[in-house]
Amino acid sequence: MHLHLELISGLAGDMTVAALLDMGVPIAVVREALEALPLEGWEIATRSVDCGMACTGLKFDVLVDGRPADAPPEGGHSHDHAHDQAHDHTHRHEHGHEHEHTHDHGHSHDHAPAHEHGHDHEHKHDHGHSHDHAPAHDHGHGHDHGHSHHHSGGHDGSWRGIRAMLNAAPLRDGVRRRAVDIFARIAAAEARVHGMAVDDVVFHEVGALDSVVDIVAAAACVDHLNPSRITFSEVPLGRGFTRSQHGRIPVPAPATLLILAGAEVRGTELAYELVTPTGAGIIAALADGFGPIPAGKLVAVGHGAGTRRLPDRPNMVRAMSFESSAARDQTSATGWVTSSDVVIEANMDDATGELCGWLAERLFEAGALDVWWTPIQMKKGRPAWTLSALCEPGARDTLMTVIMEEGTSIGVRTTTVHRYKSHRGRAVVHTTWGDVQIKVASVGGRVSNVAPEYESARALASATGQPLKVILQSAMAAGWARYPVGSDWAEDEAEAV
Secondary structure, three states, X not given: OEEEEEOOOOEOHHHHHHHHHHOOOOHHHHHHHHHOOOOOOEEXXXXXXXXXXXXXXXXXXXXXXXXXXXXXXXXXXXXOOOOOOOOHHHXXXXXXXXXXXXXXXXXXXXXXXXXXXXXXXXXXXXXXXXXXXXXXXOOOOOOOOOOOOOOOOOOOOEHHHHHHHHHHOOOOHHHHHHHHHHHHHHHHHHHXXXXXXXXXXXXXXXXXXXXXXXXXXXXXXXXXXXXXXXXXXXXXXXXXXXXXXXEEEEOOOHHHHHHOOOOOEEXXXXXEOOEOHHHHHHHHHHOOEEOOOOOOEEEEEEEEEOOOOOOOOOOEEEEEEEEOHHHHOEEOOOOOEEEEXXXXXXXXXXXXXXXXXXXXXXXXXXXXXXXXXXXXXXXHHOEEEXXXXXXXXXXXXXXXXXXXXXXXXXXXXXXXXXXXXOEEEEEEEEEOOEEEEEEEEEEOOEEEEEEEOHHHHHHHHHHHOOOHHHHHHHHHHHHHXXXXXXXXXXXHHOEEO
């Protein structure tokens, strides 16, 4: 299954969870993961809301002691940080909130009308600022709640404490790996922004609880779906400035941009924060690629709603699942994963290097599994290139059209090929500078290879200032130490390459 997320208005953790639940992931999957954590005082609720532009979507709410997690308790403060250097963006963001506001207690947030098809929570803040909410239109839909507990236990709000809690909790391995990877990317970026050790990054107590719930819930949904490939559309970013406890900072927030290093992004004219650090962490940890909606058989669609009404688009993310090579794969008696695919080729003797690079990008966007160029010599001694594109049978016609429209060839040829692939699993290894995600290849349940995930290593190198080659070598050494060649690898943790 190929999972694609279309970021119409950006991404936040709650939007991700909502879209995947709306696409069909049972909410029991989320509850099971959250109840494995030593956290109390939380509830989860889902409701249908108006996202704007006559579009509806599912809203995923985290409540703490019966109140929205982004609202402070009576007489308390939600924007106070336990560590003086912890970035404001380590607490929960209200997706799509208006900028030129301050996080110092003495400001107001004016919220645009929200036409809700579920419940609404009315709450007041009595610590020097107000949140003015326009009337909500209740259509009588009920809540889907988790259990409520006290929330003081489990961790101290630091990344060190959160990591220890996640590693000790009886979570499914896939859930734990993804959650640790997402949190590690956020912590590494915050550490770099504030010039502090990664383990010393501290999340505010309520913000940390909210972040843990969103991230673990998202990891549980993805683990349940177990896609063979995850892609995102280009990531839209807002502009402007916002005020934090440290002063006026640009939008996107510095930590958010660090986390998104390596992602395909584009700026917008919207003066809102469209991508939260949690959303950025999800993108960085899960993305296998970026591009438009892929070719393939569309199986399911889900709509995850943000909070604020935006002026030029619905505030939502769309999750789509496609039947892909994973559905066609078969495992041979010797443990190889096999599939039948197509190689499309074309010879070009007048394509420049720039055109070759452009054409490869377009083919990947259109659904190619791989693209490569081979130098050849054509008639009359002309130097030339052979373009080769590997794809699933269902994407063949689309890729041939791209080659004819964007390339300089006047024809193509195709060949059906049989692929023999190892299974691929993912794990997180710890290095001196932080956690790195690795791929673990196996055949017949026995490890055959390990390799660091480039984007994960790149993000850590960017966050710590260490050379990329050092991070890659350290992650490789840690991977081989944990998974030697020939060691056992659980088949139920593996996914096809």
